[in-house]
Amino acid sequence: MDPLSEVLALLDVRAATPSRLEAGGTWALRFNGNQHVKLGAVLSGRCWVAAEGGEPVSLEAGDCYLLRSGSPYEAASEPGLEPADGGDVFAGVWPDTVYYQVGPGDQDRCVLVGGALSFDETLGALLVGGLPPCVRIAADSPRARVLQPILQLLNEETAADSPGSVAMRVQLTQIVFVQAMRTLLEVGDAGSGWLAALSDDCVGKALALIHDEPARRWTVAELAAAAGLSRSAFAQKFRAMVGLPPLDYVARWRIRRAGHELRSSDRTVASVAADFGYGSESAFSHAFKRITGEPPTGYRHRAPTYELP
Numbered sequence: 001m002d003p004l005s006e007v008l009a010l011l012d013v014r015a016a017t018p019s020r021l022e023a024g025g026t027w028a029l030r031f032n033g034n035q036h037v038k039l040g041a042v043l044s045g046r047c048w049v050a051a052e053g054g055e056p057v058s059l060e061a062g063d064c065y066l067l068r069s070g071s072p073y074e075a076a077s078e079p080g081l082e083p084a085d086g087g088d089v090f091a092g093v094w095p096d097t098v099y100y101q102v103g104p105g106d107q108d109r110c111v112l113v114g115g116a117l118s119f120d121e122t123l124g125a126l127l128v129g130g131l132p133p134c135v136r137i138a139a140d141s142p143r144a145r146v147l148q149p150i151l152q153l154l155n156e157e158t159a160a161d162s163p164g165s166v167a168m169r170v171q172l173t174q175i176v177f178v179q180a181m182r183t184l185l186e187v188g189d190a191g192s193g194w195l196a197a198l199s200d201d202c203v204g205k206a207l208a209l210i211h212d213e214p215a216r217r218w219t220v221a222e223l224a225a226a227a228g229l230s231r232s233a234f235a236q237k238f239r240a241m242v243g244l245p246p247l248d249y250v251a252r253w254r255i256r257r258a259g260h261e262l263r264s265s266d267r268t269v270a271s272v273a274a275d276f277g278y279g280s281e282s283a284f285s286h287a288f289k290r291i292t293g294e295p296p297t298g299y300r301h302r303a304p305t306y307e308l309p
Contacts (some may be wrong), residue, residue: 003198003211004220007127008178010260010284011119015173017095018115020158020211021075023047024102028076030083037128038067039177040114041147043155047110049075051133062148064180068128068276075112095166097158115173121272127181129243130193137180147179197241202227206246207240214254215277220246256292258284262300269296 023029033052040049041064044079050056052071056079058063067073074083090098102109119127139148154172157165185199197203206223223246224234238246258276259269273284288296 003207004181004195006211007194008181010256011127013174013177014118015170015177016118018113018118018154018158018169018173018240019090019094021100021112021114022097022102022109023100023112024109025079026077027101028074028083029086029089029100030068030074030220031086033067033072033073034117036116036178036212038073038114038116039173039180040065040067040112041151041154043111043151045108045110047077047112048079049073050079053196054133057134059136059137060139064137064139064147064151064176066128066131066135066137066177068131068133068135069125071133073134073205077110084216111155113154116167117173117177119279126194128193128195130196131184135180135184141183142186144158147176147183150175150179194242197238200237200241202229203238203241206234207242210250210253214250214257215275217277218247218250244245251287252291255288258288259292259296259299262296280293 008293021029042059042061044061044158046058046060048056048058049065049067051067051073056074056076057065076083089100137147139145150172154169154176157168159174181195186197194207198207206227209223209226210218219236223238224231227234229237235246238244238249242249244252254276258272261272261275262269265272269284270281273281276284278284278287285295288294288299292299294302
């Protein structure tokens with residue numbers, strides 16, 4: 001499994017039922033935000049979206065956007081307008097379509113669909129932590145073209161209720177998220193952090209090796225050789241891009257993989273420890289508690305938490 005697929009599998013991405021907004025004329029809405037990643041798409045028309053403290057991003061039909069933090073944000077027909085409270089506008093209407101200032105025969109309305117995504121544990125920060133506050137996935141980028149039929153289907157599913165609509169909306173939101181990650185990775189617009197490191201010619205090779213053989217006792221010299229860099233240059237670049245020294249990343253990834261195995265099977269702690277390169281159960285338990293804050297058995301029996309609205 002490639003590193004991105006592996007991280008997405010361990011994240012266990014979950015999506016809330018997406019919302020649909022149809023707005024006309026001159027309009028602006030402000031949302032308080034939350035702790036989730038927000039994913040949206042412009043199905044028709046155009047608008048501007050801005051995360052708090054960031055510059056407004058212009059979006060047109062077919063564009064997607066990703067808000068990586070829980071900060072407040074605004075959506076508007078143009079920048080600089082005084083926004084109304086989006087929470088009040090959506091109250092009592094969502095998950096049905098929200099119509100805002102749409103007049104009869106308004107053909108220039110903007111149609112937005114957006115949903116919140118939550119991730120299990122702390123790997124979410126690894127995936128999206130280095131992205132800009134608001135990321136645009138342009139409709140004409142190579143990977144994004146694959147999204148167009150999905151967005152069309154999402155448009156149809158959010159326009160009216162039919163049997164299975166809620167399930168379809170959630171699944172389509174997850175598909176759009178994965179494709180957005182792939183697009184950012186391919187076009188080199190992943191900002192900084194793990195996703196950007198994955199697309200780097202040198203550090204990306206080392207990450208692929210680590211994910212392919214997490215139980216191996218890697219050395220910095222081995223990873224540097226695979227990356228085609230000197231030991232010191234590799235260690236410096238890896239830490240700058242990923243946020244951790246190479247061997248710290250190896251240890252943390254190994255424990256995350258082991259934790260997933262514990263929760264998804266009834267194998268003994270000792271057998272999982274052996275599979276991930278630990279010579280004894282006690283050494284594994286010590287490393288596990290140091291990284292996760294709890295022993296393997298406690299982690300196994302504590303249900304993962306998902307904070308969805």
